[in-house]
Amino acid sequence: MANQLLKGKKGIIFGALDERSIAWKTALAAVAEGAEIVLTNAPIALRMGKINELAKLCNCQVIPADATSMADVDALMQKSMEIFGGKFDFILHSIGMSPNVRKAIPYTDTSYENFLKTVDISALSFHRVLQSAMKNDVLNEWGSVLALSYIAAQRTFPGYNDMADTKALLESIARSFGYYYGFAKKVRVNTISQSPTVTTAGSGVSGFDVFLDYAEKMSPLGNASAEDCANYCIMFFSDYTRMVTMQNLFHDGGFSNTGVSSLLFEELYKNVNE
Numbered sequence: 001m002a003n004q005l006l007k008g009k010k011g012i013i014f015g016a017l018d019e020r021s022i023a024w025k026t027a028l029a030a031v032a033e034g035a036e037i038v039l040t041n042a043p044i045a046l047r048m049g050k051i052n053e054l055a056k057l058c059n060c061q062v063i064p065a066d067a068t069s070m071a072d073v074d075a076l077m078q079k080s081m082e083i084f085g086g087k088f089d090f091i092l093h094s095i096g097m098s099p100n101v102r103k104a105i106p107y108t109d110t111s112y113e114n115f116l117k118t119v120d121i122s123a124l125s126f127h128r129v130l131q132s133a134m135k136n137d138v139l140n141e142w143g144s145v146l147a148l149s150y151i152a153a154q155r156t157f158p159g160y161n162d163m164a165d166t167k168a169l170l171e172s173i174a175r176s177f178g179y180y181y182g183f184a185k186k187v188r189v190n191t192i193s194q195s196p197t198v199t200t201a202g203s204g205v206s207g208f209d210v211f212l213d214y215a216e217k218m219s220p221l222g223n224a225s226a227e228d229c230a231n232y233c234i235m236f237f238s239d240y241t242r243m244v245t246m247q248n249l250f251h252d253g254g255f256s257n258t259g260v261s262s263l264l265f266e267e268l269y270k271n272v273n274e
């Protein structure tokens, strides 16, 4: 499928933990499309995950950075400029973690300490990355910055917990920062709202298998896979989406615009009659 859509482009990819990660698939797709990349993840993920295997496959360097540390993110930007020999073109923010979700603490009984961590790791980190990119002037004009979201930002999905509010903030940051970065440097900023996908972060949500099955049956095209999501990211790093910014783009097989599917309707009807 590779068409060298990213030939000559360079970028940073956050969040590849293992081969199931959306960032992992995106890194492979970006390199197959001709891009040069730098991989990054939190220091603990570097120790526990498989990112060094991916770096070999992508022939690239890994720079540790905790996305909640401004110093780490600034150092990452500067080091990436050194590696690339100048400015670059795209950034993928593929980061999500909620201690409340991890510890199965109910939303209505939240730990605010955990909530603040969720927001810092999963949403403010996007602002931090954008702020550092702009301040260090690392992106070429018509560059593209993407983060990954989920429809729970707009509609309630019990179990998604404080990640729902956090994704709403993430999408808002794309709109707000996109305005400033667009006028200042012609850089575009968007979020992609992805179908439920079997990954470490995804599977941590309570009742995830039900989410997955429900979404599969509700979506006319079925759930979008991590590979599909990677391809969509590639399009957003390419010049084919130069004029798209400040958007949240649903990549969900039609789920977000479906009220009910006959598949689910028939299943519920059968259950009622049995």
Ligand SMILES: NC(=O)c1ccc[n+]([C@@H]2O[C@H](COP(=O)([O-])OP(=O)(O)OC[C@H]3O[C@@H](n4cnc5c(N)ncnc54)[C@H](O)[C@@H]3O)[C@@H](O)[C@H]2O)c1
Pocket: 014, 015, 016, 017, 018, 020, 021, 022, 023, 041, 042, 045, 065, 066, 067, 068, 093, 094, 095, 096, 097, 121, 148, 149, 150, 193, 194, 195, 196, 197, 198, 199, 200, 201, 202, 203
């Ligand atoms: N899997 C799904 O169902 C799904 C659906 C929609 C959106 N998303 C979003 O996609 C993105 C990627 O998640 P994934 O599903 O590929 O799971 P994943 O677990 O493979 O990736 C999450 C990544 O976040 C990184 N991370 C956590 N804390 C960090 C920190 N302090 N600094 C830097 N990195 C940190 C982890 O190390 C990991 O690599 C997340 O934003 C997630 O919310 C996932």
